[in-house]
Amino acid sequence: GSRPSTPAVAAALPGKDVRQCLDAERRGILAGCCFVFSRCWPQATNPAEHPLWHLARRMGASCSMRFEPGVTTHVVVPPDKHDASGVPLTDKVTAAKRLGVPVVHPDWLVACKFGWVKQPEATFTLPGYTGTEHGGLSGGSSRLTALGNAAAAAAEAEREKQAVMKGAGRTGA
Numbered sequence: 737g738s739r740p741s742t743p744a745v746a747a748a749l750p751g752k753d754v755r756q757c758l759d760a761e762r763r764g765i766l767a768g769c770c771f772v773f774s775r776c777w778p779q780a781t782n783p784a785e786h787p788l789w790h791l792a793r794r795m796g797a798s799c800s801m802r803f804e805p806g807v808t809t810h811v812v813v814p815p816d817k818h819d820a821s822g823v824p825l826t827d828k829v830t831a832a833k834r835l836g837v838p839v840v841h842p843d844w845l846v847a848c849k850f851g852w853v854k855q856p857e858a859t860f861t862l863p864g865y866t867g868t869e870h871g872g873l874s875g876g877s878s879r880l881t882a883l884g885n886a887a888a889a890a891a892e893a894e895r896e897k898q899a900v901m902k903g904a905g906r907t908g909a
Contacts, residue, residue: 759794765848767796772803774813774828776842788812791845803828811839815862823862841865 769792777786789799792812800808811832816824823829823839832839844860859865 761852762794762849763796765795765852765854766792769797769809769854770804770807771797771799771810771812772801772808772828772832773799774811774826775816775824776812776814788842788845791849795845795848803831805831805835808832808837810844810857811837812842812845813839813862814842815865 771792773783773786773788776788777783783789783799783801792799803811811828813824813826813829829839831837838857839862840857841860841862843865844855844857847855847860
């Protein structure tokens with residue numbers, strides 16, 4: 737069941753489920769952010785079904801298909817391997833640069849997830865960030881290799897949480 741395992745835990749969290757607490761904390765990471773994605777998936781893909789879209793939403797961000805001045809807070813785009821600058825010159829990227837909206841690599845979202853806090857955009861801003869610095873994800877791959885001390889600590893905490901949940905007879909979080 738979902739009952740706390742000790743009287744101390746029961747007193748500290750009456751009627752609460754750790755999964756709900758973690759979900760609420762996760763939703764606050766990027767609350768108030770509005771993302772537009774550019775060239776992160778094939779055009780025929782439904783964006784709302786893409787893992788990056790889901791990740792942003794789970795951390796409290798809103799996502800849109802269109803760049804909206806005054807609303808869009810970030811443009812997420814992988815580097816263009818065929819352009820010397822590394823930045824795809826899409827309409828969304830051009831509008832973002834003109835208005836001073838951060839243009840970030842998809843790794844930034846993953847770093848926010850594993851750090852449990854909004855990471856500095858400057859570390860993942862294009863041009864400059866290629867996905868290989870800081871143990872990055874090499875162009876936005878789906879596997880985390882290592883994102884520095886904060887992310888490694890968060891990943892270790894996640895492993896510990898999973899072990900505790902497994903020991904309590906629960907699966908998933």
